[in-house]
Amino acid sequence: MIIDKLKIDISIVIVNYKSWKHLENCLDSINLSVSKDFSLEVIIVDNCSHDDLFEVFKKKFPQLNFIENTGNNGFANGCNLGAKNSNGDFLLFLNPDTIISETALLKIFNYAKGNKNVGIVSCNQRNTNGSYEKNTRFFPDSETLFGSFRAVFKKRLNAKILNKNNVLYPDWVSGAIVFISKTWFDKVNGWNEDFWMYYEDVDLSKKVSKLGAQIVLLTDTEIIHNHGGSSRLNIKTAKITKTELIISKHVYIKNHFKGLKYFILQFLVVLTTVISKLILALLGVFFFFVPKLRFNFYLCIELMTYYLFAIKNRTWLSRKSMKHPNKTN
Numbered sequence: 548m549i550i551d552k553l554k555i556d557i558s559i560v561i562v563n564y565k566s567w568k569h570l571e572n573c574l575d576s577i578n579l580s581v582s583k584d585f586s587l588e589v590i591i592v593d594n595c596s597h598d599d600l601f602e603v604f605k606k607k608f609p610q611l612n613f614i615e616n617t618g619n620n621g622f623a624n625g626c627n628l629g630a631k632n633s634n635g636d637f638l639l640f641l642n643p644d645t646i647i648s649e650t651a652l653l654k655i656f657n658y659a660k661g662n663k664n665v666g667i668v669s670c671n672q673r674n675t676n677g678s679y680e681k682n683t684r685f686f687p688d689s690e691t692l693f694g695s696f697r698a699v700f701k702k703r704l705n706a707k708i709l710n711k712n713n714v715l716y717p718d719w720v721s722g723a724i725v726f727i728s729k730t731w732f733d734k735v736n737g738w739n740e741d742f743w744m745y746y747e748d749v750d751l752s753k754k755v756s757k758l759g760a761q762i763v764l765l766t767d768t769e770i771i772h773n774h775g776g777s778s779r780l781n782i783k784t785a786k787i788t789k790t791e792l793i794i795s796k797h798v799y800i801k802n803h804f805k806g807l808k809y810f811i812l813q814f815l816v817v818l819t820t821v822i823s824k825l826i827l828a829l830l831g832v833f834f835f836f837v838p839k840l841r842f843n844f845y846l847c848i849e850l851m852t853y854y855l856f857a858i859k860n861r862t863w864l865s866r867k868s869m870k871h872p873n874k875t876n
Contacts, residue, residue, distance in 0.1 A: 556585040557656060558635030561643050562625030564594040567604065569644035569773055574608055580649040585656050590632055592616055592625040618876045622722065623738035623747040624869050630729075630737060638732055642723040645672075646771035654768045655726045666731045666760025667752060669720035671769040680772065682764050683708050686718040686753055687799055692812060693819065713767035718756070720764055722748030723772050731755060741802065743867040744788065746795035753803060782842055790849045793820055797863040813863075817854070824850055 559577060563570050570591070577589055589611045593601050595618050605613045614632060616625055626640050637659060641647065651670055659668045672680040683705065685691040690700045697704065709716040725748065735754040738747050752762050793816070800812045824847040831837075831844030857863055864871040 554586065555588050555633075555635040557587040557637050557639055557652070558630070558633035559587060559589045559639045559641055560626055560629030560633065561589070561591045561641050562594060562622055562629065563591055563596065563643045564619060565596045565598060566643040567596070567598075567600045570604070571607075573641065573643050573645055573647070574611065576646040576648065580647055580652050582649050582653055584653055588612065588634060590614065590629040592629045594619045594621070594625050619867075620869055621740065621743035621747075621867060623740045623742050626747075627737045627740065630732060633729075635729065637726060637728050640722065640725040640727075642772065644773040645723055646773075647724075648770070651768045651770055654765060658763070658765060659726055659728065662761075662763075664759075664761055665763050666727065666755035666758070667720060667762050668726040668765065669724050669763070670765045672721065672723060672772040672774075673769050675771065675773050679769075680721070680774065682715055682717060682720075682766070684717045684719050684721075684749075686749065686756075687796065687803075687812075689808070689812065692796075692815065710766070713765060715764040715766050717762060717764055719749045719752030720762060722751075723774075724770055725751070727751075727755070731760060734758060739802070740869040741798050741864055742795050743865045743869075744791040744795065746799045750799060750802065782838075782845075785842065786846055786849055789846055790853060791865060791867075793850060794853060794863070794865045797857075798865070798868075801863045820850060821854075 561570065561573065574589065574591075577587075581587070589608075591604070591611060592614045594616045601613065601615055612632065614628060616628060629640075630638055637656065639652075639655075655668050655670060659665060671682055674680060685697070685704055685708075689696070690704065691697050708718075735751065735758065739750045739754075742750060756762055796816055797813060800809060800816070804812055824843065827840070827843035828847035831840040831842070831847075834840045835844070853865075856866065860872055862871065866873060866875045868874065
């Protein structure tokens with residue numbers, strides 16, 4: 548697969564956490580995507596799955612580079628670790644629950660090579676049930692921060708997104724597939740490790756966009772994405788992911804807004820979160836026998852705990868974030 552370590556076109560970086568079954572399918576698809584038109588290497592960063600499969604996979608795929616992280620340090624940290632150990636002119640960050648093809652890889656690679664004004668390239672994602680994931684995405688702002696706001700301003704927002712010649716220009720693209728040159732990656736100092744889970748892809752796109760480069764999604768090619776496959780849905784996982792989604796929204800606002808707008812947006816997120824979660828938690832108390840409502844009770848406790856720690860530590864960061872003053876795994 549690797550032609551010459553001194554000249555590699557694409558370094559594929561995959562961050563894994565207990566998604567070995569999906570990862571195996573992903574790696575098999577990469578093996579089938581080898582082409583004479585580009586050279587590539589594959590780097591898998593395992594965020595300490597601690598399930599005895601790391602060594603198994605190293606032996607099964609000896610031609611690939613497996614790196615064990617120091618802990619479950621988050622997606623951004625894992626991506627940066629993989630990039631640090633890469634040799635390619637371009638970096639392809641890929642979720643372990645995706646299936647890629649030679650056609651998709653070649654189209655993305657050729658487009659990135661031929662368009663120097665492009666910072667990030669992605670493509671459509673088709674779910675295993677045949678449906679397609681949303682590809683028109685907007686940076687969080689006063690008109691887009693909440694679903695109800697986006698619904699009100701939908702027509703005006705959609706009019707801002709250019710779509711021509713099988714190329715869509717969204718504000719940001721999903722972290723499930725991000726293709727970026729090493730040059731641009733270094734310009735924006737890589738992924739922001741303020742984020743432990745969620746919004747790191749929004750943040751990366753924002754940083755690239757701020758420097759004048761385009762964010763591009765090719766609509767005439769696709770990958771398969773077993774959406775949610777790498778999060779292994781259960782109550783404990785759902786509680787973490789739902790909490791981290793809110794936390795990362797606060798972190799994004801902290802990083803990209805200032806002055807009065809910063810305070811207004813943070814206040815709106817806190818207000819809507821507290822009100823909605825308290826109502827659902829109260830329902831959970833009265834209908835504790837209903838699993839979904841019982842879950843909302845525990846979620847409310849988790850979020851209220853976060854806000855108390857945020858006040859105490861004077862930071863919006865998740866306690867799992869690599870930059871939190873009192874980081875916990």
